[in-house]
Amino acid sequence: MFKTQKLVSFALLLVLVAVTLGPVAAQDKPVELVFWSMWNESEGQALVIQQWIDEFEAAHPNVTINAVWNGRQNQTLVRTALAGGTVIDIVDQDADQIAGGLMQEGFGLPLNAYLDMPALDEDVPLRDVFLPGTLELFAMDGETYLLPYIYNTVQFWYDKRVFEEVGIEVPLTWDEFLANNDKLREAGYAPIAAEGNEPGYSTFYLANMIARLKGPGFLLQTVEDHTGEMWRDPAYLESSRMLRELWDRGDIPAVTVGYVWPQGQNTLAFGQAAQSLVGSWLPIELSLQVDPGWVWGGFNFPAVEGGEGSVADTQALLLAFMIVKDTAHPDEAAEFLRFIMTKENQQLMADQALVGVTRIGVPWSEAITDAEEAAMNAESVFPDVDGVYARYPEFLTTVLWINYADLWQGKITPEEFSEHMATQSAEYWASQE
Amino acid sequence: MIEQAVDVRQSARPRRRARDRRWIRQLPAYIFLGAWSLFTLVTIGWVALASLKSNREVFREPWNLPTQLQFENYQRAWDSAKLGENFMNSVIIVGIAVLLILAISAPAAYVLARAKFRGRNLLTVIYIAGIGIPFPLLFIPLFAMLAGMNLTNSREGLILVYISLSIPFTVFILTGFFSTLPADLEDSAVIDGCNDFQVFRHVMLPLASPGILTAAIFNFIGLWNEFQLALIFIQDPVQRPLSLGLYSLKNSMTYTGDWAGLFAGVVLVMAPTILLFILLSERMISGITMGSVK
Amino acid sequence: MRISKQLIALFLLPASALYFFFFLVPTFSAFRYSLYDWRGFGTDMNFVGIQNYVELFSDRLFWLSMGNTVTILLAGGVIIFGLAFVMTMMISSGIRGRKLFRAIIFLPNVIAIIALTTLWGYIYTPQFGLLGAFLGKIGLTQWAAFPWLGPDTIFWSMLVAIIWIEVGFYLVLLLAGVDKIPEDFYEAARLDGASQFQMFRKITIPLLWDVLTIGMVLWSIHAIKIFEFPFSFTGLEPNVNSYTAAVYMYILGFGQRQPIYRLGYSTAIGVMLLLVVILVVLVLRRLMRREQLQY
Numbered sequence A: 001m002f003k004t005q006k007l008v009s010f011a012l013l014l015v016l017v018a019v020t021l022g023p024v025a026a027q028d029k030p031v032e033l034v035f036w037s038m039w040n041e042s043e044g045q046a047l048v049i050q051q052w053i054d055e056f057e058a059a060h061p062n063v064t065i066n067a068v069w070n071g072r073q074n075q076t077l078v079r080t081a082l083a084g085g086t087v088i089d090i091v092d093q094d095a096d097q098i099a100g101g102l103m104q105e106g107f108g109l110p111l112n113a114y115l116d117m118p119a120l121d122e123d124v125p126l127r128d129v130f131l132p133g134t135l136e137l138f139a140m141d142g143e144t145y146l147l148p149y150i151y152n153t154v155q156f157w158y159d160k161r162v163f164e165e166v167g168i169e170v171p172l173t174w175d176e177f178l179a180n181n182d183k184l185r186e187a188g189y190a191p192i193a194a195e196g197n198e199p200g201y202s203t204f205y206l207a208n209m210i211a212r213l214k215g216p217g218f219l220l221q222t223v224e225d226h227t228g229e230m231w232r233d234p235a236y237l238e239s240s241r242m243l244r245e246l247w248d249r250g251d252i253p254a255v256t257v258g259y260v261w262p263q264g265q266n267t268l269a270f271g272q273a274a275q276s277l278v279g280s281w282l283p284i285e286l287s288l289q290v291d292p293g294w295v296w297g298g299f300n301f302p303a304v305e306g307g308e309g310s311v312a313d314t315q316a317l318l319l320a321f322m323i324v325k326d327t328a329h330p331d332e333a334a335e336f337l338r339f340i341m342t343k344e345n346q347q348l349m350a351d352q353a354l355v356g357v358t359r360i361g362v363p364w365s366e367a368i369t370d371a372e373e374a375a376m377n378a379e380s381v382f383p384d385v386d387g388v389y390a391r392y393p394e395f396l397t398t399v400l401w402i403n404y405a406d407l408w409q410g411k412i413t414p415e416e417f418s419e420h421m422a423t424q425s426a427e428y429w430a431s432q433e
Numbered sequence B: 001m002i003e004q005a006v007d008v009r010q011s012a013r014p015r016r017r018a019r020d021r022r023w024i025r026q027l028p029a030y031i032f033l034g035a036w037s038l039f040t041l042v043t044i045g046w047v048a049l050a051s052l053k054s055n056r057e058v059f060r061e062p063w064n065l066p067t068q069l070q071f072e073n074y075q076r077a078w079d080s081a082k083l084g085e086n087f088m089n090s091v092i093i094v095g096i097a098v099l100l101i102l103a104i105s106a107p108a109a110y111v112l113a114r115a116k117f118r119g120r121n122l123l124t125v126i127y128i129a130g131i132g133i134p135f136p137l138l139f140i141p142l143f144a145m146l147a148g149m150n151l152t153n154s155r156e157g158l159i160l161v162y163i164s165l166s167i168p169f170t171v172f173i174l175t176g177f178f179s180t181l182p183a184d185l186e187d188s189a190v191i192d193g194c195n196d197f198q199v200f201r202h203v204m205l206p207l208a209s210p211g212i213l214t215a216a217i218f219n220f221i222g223l224w225n226e227f228q229l230a231l232i233f234i235q236d237p238v239q240r241p242l243s244l245g246l247y248s249l250k251n252s253m254t255y256t257g258d259w260a261g262l263f264a265g266v267v268l269v270m271a272p273t274i275l276l277f278i279l280l281s282e283r284m285i286s287g288i289t290m291g292s293v294k
Numbered sequence C: 001m002r003i004s005k006q007l008i009a010l011f012l013l014p015a016s017a018l019y020f021f022f023f024l025v026p027t028f029s030a031f032r033y034s035l036y037d038w039r040g041f042g043t044d045m046n047f048v049g050i051q052n053y054v055e056l057f058s059d060r061l062f063w064l065s066m067g068n069t070v071t072i073l074l075a076g077g078v079i080i081f082g083l084a085f086v087m088t089m090m091i092s093s094g095i096r097g098r099k100l101f102r103a104i105i106f107l108p109n110v111i112a113i114i115a116l117t118t119l120w121g122y123i124y125t126p127q128f129g130l131l132g133a134f135l136g137k138i139g140l141t142q143w144a145a146f147p148w149l150g151p152d153t154i155f156w157s158m159l160v161a162i163i164w165i166e167v168g169f170y171l172v173l174l175l176a177g178v179d180k181i182p183e184d185f186y187e188a189a190r191l192d193g194a195s196q197f198q199m200f201r202k203i204t205i206p207l208l209w210d211v212l213t214i215g216m217v218l219w220s221i222h223a224i225k226i227f228e229f230p231f232s233f234t235g236l237e238p239n240v241n242s243y244t245a246a247v248y249m250y251i252l253g254f255g256q257r258q259p260i261y262r263l264g265y266s267t268a269i270g271v272m273l274l275l276v277v278i279l280v281v282l283v284l285r286r287l288m289r290r291e292q293l294q295y
Helices: A002-026 A044-059 A074-083 A095-103 A112-116 A160-166 A174-186 A199-214 A218-224 A234-248 A254-258 A263-269 A330-340 A343-352 A366-376 A384-391 A393-408 A414-431 B002-010 B015-050 B055-060 B072-080 B083-114 B120-131 B135-148 B155-180 B183-191 B196-207 B209-224 B228-233 B242-255 B259-292 C005-033 C051-057 C060-091 C098-110 C113-123 C130-137 C154-179 C183-191 C196-224 C228-233 C245-253 C263-294
Strands: A031-037 A063-069 A090-094 A122-125 A146-159 A190-192 A273-279 A296-299 A313-323 A380-382 C036-038 C045-047
Touching: A031 A044, A031 A074, A031 A330, A044 A063, A044 A330, A044 A343, A063 A330, A074 A090, A074 A095, A074 B135, A090 A095, A090 A330, A095 A146, A095 A313, A095 A384, A095 A393, A112 A330, A146 A160, A146 A263, A146 A343, A146 A366, A160 A174, A160 A273, A160 A296, A174 A190, A199 A218, A199 A234, A199 A273, A199 A313, A199 A384, A199 A393, A218 A384, A234 A393, A234 A414, A263 A273, A296 A366, A313 A330, A313 A366, A330 A343, A384 A393, A393 A414, A393 C060, B015 B259, B015 C060, B015 C098, B015 C113, B055 B259, B072 B083, B072 B242, B072 B259, B083 B120, B083 B155, B083 B196, B083 B209, B083 B242, B083 B259, B083 C005, B120 B155, B120 C005, B135 B155, B135 B228, B135 C005, B135 C245, B135 C263, B155 B209, B155 B228, B155 C005, B183 B196, B196 B209, B196 C005, B209 B259, B228 B242, B228 C245, B242 B259, B242 C113, B259 C098, B259 C113, C005 C036, C005 C263, C036 C051, C036 C263, C051 C263, C060 C098, C060 C154, C060 C196, C060 C245, C060 C263, C098 C154, C113 C130, C113 C154, C113 C228, C154 C196, C154 C228, C183 C196, C196 C263, C228 C245, C245 C263
Parallel strands: A031 A063, A031 A090, A190 A273, A313 A380
Antiparallel strands: A090 A313, A146 A273, A146 A296, A146 A313, C036 C045
């Protein structure tokens, strides 16, 4: 009886393997896939991806994957190369950036059918192994084009030893946060390290604050209001005042206004400052700078009293693969993406590159366990600048960032910020028609 | 000039005193030029020093000497970028481009300077107008064009762009040179039985060699450090010239917080050009001045 | 000597063909592209007439970046030529180490620009940078924390670095010009009882004028397309406050991180740059002519 069961399950497994490998095995013609990557060759993530590629090629002898390590300007290079007739099958990039670029313009291969196939190492549809919200974040008209494989949370990062030394706990509300900052200041720390002159970073504050006050999605809705009137919502005045208060209280030191990346985060590494609101990549970026005994902790942007958002709404900056629609080998490319989503392969990325990954149940490295917890328990996730980055990059660059920088750097008042945004949004949208 | 004039007027006075006066008058010059030069040398020297520090020292003790020399910074920089390959790409791209620029521009400049034909002035003006066209204007049209010819993302395409965009300025410099050469040399060569091509090849071209060298140096310096066109026309890391390679190195090193490694990479890229400059500075500088000062 | 028609044609053809196809044709297509709304290389072009130019007028970033370019051109130019002039006078006053000074001041011109931006980014880092730490060491602690890269200062900090790089090139030009002035001009003037100032005014300046003009034309063309320094000066992306028109064009057309891709609009900025060049050349020509009338 027992033996039969074993036999049957073995047979089933064989069938499963046959079905899985079927399309590949059937056509033994050599297949060459070209993958253009956002990583530089020597970065930890690139090393892991190369290992994935090697193992995938070993398991599929007829497939070769040629990786081109472009660095962060990958998408720009891909676009120009595609226009020049270069064949590219797979690309990867910050999900926000690629969603606003290649994906929105229809260069992506629809992945829904592939996501309905079973995962390679678990008998559930592939789509069910992803951490909550990650696949859906950039879905367009019900179709998925991006397969996220690295998960960064935006949280306040700090050295747990400092919190112990000062005698404070992780704050859950804004008031607790401010009280902590008082204690940190008394203890001689600058409470917050920030890149004062790096709009991409300082916008984390605006996006999180509005998400806490009005819930995720409100900022995006505001940007989409072509009359600009939504910028006059009291929530913007309130959030602007609360953010400016951080400067006025000295929680963010005045010199911060002159910090461009990575000068602000270095003050955290050097033990001058105590907390920094930034992606969970920070522990890696600072690994060569911090004390050996450093103990990383991370906590979500605190809740605001009376706000509609929850402290468990998490800002997620994902990195994703996309298959180029015109690829000659969609099945093989998709098979590669299925392959990288096994527990084993995801664990490899988490362990070797020390980053968060998108598969459920794969423990992240020690420095970012708090990020993993936030990702697991997220009530909802929202992307960079609440999705504005992906959908309205030009508005973000030419209207939102310059006005927000003025507010952040104290050149205009909260009232002026709302006013400028309202009028300039209306002008911007009028000029786009 | 002013100082010289003063000297001569004072030459009647006792020499020793004149020398003192002269030294005092020149003191501001020594201080100013000395401070400027010192700043340049100190900052560049500082990068070399930082490239041997550990990452924790780079920021925390910027003015201290490294406690222990970290030569492995250089190993990391070398490993993480293809600096060797990038260097060879630059040699190939810039070398071929400069040769072809000269081979194409010199004959054209010669004709524009010395031949008589209808439309010569107009053609000269059209060439010179090209000097003023800002390259950024061409980013997109030129890219679209080369994409249509399958020449983007290739060294050949970049060489073609470099040649085409360097023609106006090179023709401009060389026309100036050819037009200053004396006419009787041409005439005597003709009397000796040279045809017009031979006159160009055996008489005028050798005479213009200082000018051609100038044009070569101008183009070489410009193209060796060229970045913006390479950024647009080269996508594949394998094809990158050194300027792009260093940019990519800068990115990859900063994302991992490896500043010491970055500085090591900067030294690796700076050192050959500085060495070359030390060897050739007289030549380079006189080349530049020859082109523009007649 | 007569040069045959065949040789003329043969010598002109390669240069003219390349120049025509890969320089003039794209220049003219740029005008055409600037009249289209074109969202990316793979996508359709829609004719919008002068809409892109109308939009430029209300684009704050366009004015900011164009303002920066023009400031580099004018303020940078005045300072660079002023410094180069002073240094030329100093170096040609018969001091020792003349060649050494000239070579060191010229040195930044041969170093890869990304290496220089890395260096300057580090010089300006508040507190921990070269400058900050130095000021801290000599006791100027409040200056040590000065935000050199803050929104109001970053452009000027960049301009200082650009001047440091460029001044050597124009110094070399001017020095060569001064060397070419025959010493007997001054002798004769001295015999006529001319003062130093008169000699400077009547001999040095006029005889340097050609060199100066060439130098200014070279600088204008160079300044208008300045891209590398602001592009790679600061951390993750070029900082908005130090955008030049060329950088903004690149961001709009090719994108650094922002997926904007407005090729037609971006090209319209290129056309505006060309207008600036034409304006500058006209002004320079006028300046030159007036001086020539004086002697």
